[in-house]
Amino acid sequence: MEHELRIATIGTSAICERFLDAVAKTEGVCLAGCYSRALDRAKDFAQKHGAELAFDDLAELASSPDVDAVYIASPNALHGPQAKQLIASGKHVLVEKAFASNAAEAVEVFAAAKAAGLIAMEAMRNLYDPGFAKIEQNLDRLGTIRQATFRFSKITSRMARLLAGERVSQFDPLLSEGALMDIGIYTMEPAIAIFGQPKRVLAAGICMSVPGEPLDSAYGKIDLAGEVLLDYGDKVVNLSYGKVTDDLIPSQIQGETATLTIGALPNCSQLKLVTHVDAGMAYGTVGGAEEELPVVIPENDMVYELSFFRDAVAGKAEALKRVHQFQQVTCDALTTMDEARRQLGVRFPADK
Amino acid sequence: MEHELRIATIGTSAICERFLDAVAKTEGVCLAGCYSRALDRAKDFAQKHGAELAFDDLAELASSPDVDAVYIASPNALHGPQAKQLIASGKHVLVEKAFASNAAEAVEVFAAAKAAGLIAMEAMRNLYDPGFAKIEQNLDRLGTIRQATFRFSKITSRMARLLAGERVSQFDPLLSEGALMDIGIYTMEPAIAIFGQPKRVLAAGICMSVPGEPLDSAYGKIDLAGEVLLDYGDKVVNLSYGKVTDDLIPSQIQGETATLTIGALPNCSQLKLVTHVDAGMAYGTVGGAEEELPVVIPENDMVYELSFFRDAVAGKAEALKRVHQFQQVTCDALTTMDEARRQLGVRFPADK
Known part of the structure; x- marks a missing residue:
């Protein structure tokens, strides 16, 4: 060009x-x-x-x-x-x-x-952030991965309007919005990018009636927060997201050898890898040797x-390869989100 | 006496x-x-x-x-x-x-x-620990509770034997053992004690075949780790537990006003309450004013x-009241665990 x-x-x-x-x-x-x-x-x-x-x-x-x-x-x-x-x-x-x-x-x-x-x-900014590549590069060090939790919840600045019964764009099914689409996606796409499509999806959420939507509308329900389990058979991934509470704990990928914590999932930063040390009988989780995985992330x-x-x-070529990889992630993540919304009862006009 | x-x-x-x-x-x-x-x-x-x-x-x-x-x-x-x-x-x-x-x-x-x-x-030591009462006393400060995660995973010192294909008592369905019964219960009972019986249980787990158990045995499967969702309609609680990875992040109860983190669920200590502060538009979770809730816990x-x-x-009277309360928690937790095991396909001879 x-x-x-x-x-x-x-x-x-x-x-x-x-x-x-x-x-x-x-x-x-x-x-x-x-x-x-x-x-x-x-x-x-x-x-x-x-x-x-x-x-x-x-x-x-x-x-x-x-x-x-x-x-x-x-x-x-x-x-x-x-x-x-x-x-x-x-x-x-x-x-x-x-x-x-x-x-x-x-x-x-x-x-x-x-x-x-x-x-x-x-x-999808947290996939293209350098911290995501850093996570990918360190997955092999975790041993067989068995569990993970990808987390992002923050109280929306529109909370007061929402609680007052106002119809808010960010929670309008006619606009294909809601917590899963708006903030849950930050947890879904890294999970799908790392682990692929799950065998099974289990979803539970906090939903509300859409103000002003007729009682018999197919689009009368929207999600404010949710918890999803992605079941891969040999591992289970929990997604926790929402717009009505603040989540203050890290995301985490747990392997049989080491555990990786992600302090800030929205920009894939604050990465720490802790390698298990066998301490024999213990009454709590002992953990092991800690290693920071440095990620420099600009303000924007x-x-x-x-x-x-x-x-x-x-x-x-390098950019094209990554973009093509994440195009598939976009499609696979939306497939999983379609299923989660089906279970939550949140429908959009664009759904067939 | x-x-x-x-x-x-x-x-x-x-x-x-x-x-x-x-x-x-x-x-x-x-x-x-x-x-x-x-x-x-x-x-x-x-x-x-x-x-x-x-x-x-x-x-x-x-x-x-x-x-x-x-x-x-x-x-x-x-x-x-x-x-x-x-x-x-x-x-x-x-x-x-x-x-x-x-x-x-x-x-x-x-x-x-x-x-x-x-x-x-x-x-059930973490229910009787003073930190649990401290949690109960502070629940009202969280506003409407919407999400929570109760977490306890640690790599068992018996991991090597397990991976070598040895039959290990702690993972034997004939002994009514497995990850949910042994370590998941530390996450289940506080959840049930605080929130009561859920409307719906969704469970996914990492299971293995029991070494030495015949192929046609009804007790051929045992759980190593699991993720459970307790769906209350107006809130969802995630339980994350297991014996094959180390979980290094706190447990957490998220309300519309504040979030309570529990650094050590096995003895209900390291409690911190963070009250939300509206910071307007933000690209991550801002949180707010932090307050430590001091809990003194002895080594044993x-x-x-x-x-x-x-x-x-x-x-x-005071002890009897608490014991009776937690007797009900024991029964309700086991009811929920029965359902989780049914979904996981983990059966015990004692099951009817």
Whole structure:
């Protein structure tokens, strides 16, 4: 690619602001334009971030010759349809998590991108963070892995509105949102990336009725938090996630030889490996020799996923390999999330 | 009671040694005698610990006028039958966890004790530890509780024998053993004591074939580790336990207002309460104001369960109230464990 990768954005939320901060910090990419449903908002956002173009018409963005790729940070329900429309017009797409409403939709988007020779990639930041590669590199040291827990729960700043009975976008099934899609995915994708598809999924969750949704609606239920077991036969992985409590303990992968703790799963940092030492009879867990696995992580770790996207678009083999690997993870994770939602009774209009 | 409570022991293992250390440190109790299947072993053990009597005949122990109560630390499968025999002869019983092979057997033992005006109590040390009461006292500060994880896994010192294909008592279904019964119970009973019976149980585990057990045996499978979800509808509790990996992260109870972490679940110590502070938009879990909840725990915390047992036998109201509360916990926990074992396919001869 001779020029910088010219990226346009869909969305004007905090995550989009953060993405543009990453764009500013990353070589070889630049902001070309901004889309919002309201043109004034698109113009304000574009001006604020130094972009030339503003759009309120997705078809116009899709056909713009001044845009190579689009970062999609709209509500989840729009990810798949918008990605397909943009791919059809020759744009690469970097799509915020969750990549699509369900696995079937994700498969369609990836197939369309592949057929068009374009990159479609989920902006799943903790997979592209260097700490994830560090975890992968150390798995062999754990011995046979038997148990793991991947954890991310934090009280949403929208809690007060939620408890007051307000309909909140982040908990709206019509937008393919809810705790599993929004925060559970940070626990699901690393698990699937490391261990693959489980043989069996067991899910239990805290759900609420969706304010304003009719009693007979198929979309009357949304999840606030959940616990999932991924059963692999020879190991079991627990996912714990939610938006109504704070989880303050590390994630953990437990092998027969050593245990790896992950202090901060959202950016795969604070890694510690503890090798078992046989202390004979003991009344608690003794552990063993501790080793920090250093990971340097910048304040805004979205620079990593953006760099992989840029390099994959440029056809660099290493980035393409990783992106293809994680495309499969996206699909497999959504397959597992589809099953978890089925068990929880959380349905989206996009579900067949 | 005019004299000290004269206790005899069944078992000569490390846990029995530890119990006798607690007897030596506790007022109002003394060691009267020791039982083992081999008289020489019983005599050696009695002599070592300064007891007058040694038994290799349970009927003889049961009818001894010099024994008021018996601490039963035999394999789990013998707990119920031995307790019933001793109760029938007028002895109080303090029974190591697991109290019985299953809920039905536990109910029978408690009913027999009640009818005879005797105390039957499970030596579930982390319920009687002062840290458990401290947890109970602070639950109201957490707001609505939504999630919790109760954790205890440690690599057994018998791992090498197990991996070599040896039949190990602690993993023998004919003895009603296995990971859930032996170590999972440390996670199950606090959960049941705090939250009661769940509406639904979901269990997944790591199981192995029992060495030497015929292929068509109903008792050919035993669990090495497991993950259980207790679904209460408005909250979900995860239990994580096992004997083939080391778990190095705290247990945790997560409420909408605050989160309580329990650094050491086996003796309910290292308690920390963190009250949520709204930090607005955040990319990780922020937490909030930390408060240590001090718990002083002696090296041998079996003194607590022993003191409750002594006081309950003496008819002291406060101890009786707690013992009755935890008798129900024993039964409810075993009911849930029965269901978990059913899902895991781990059966005991004592199961109907």
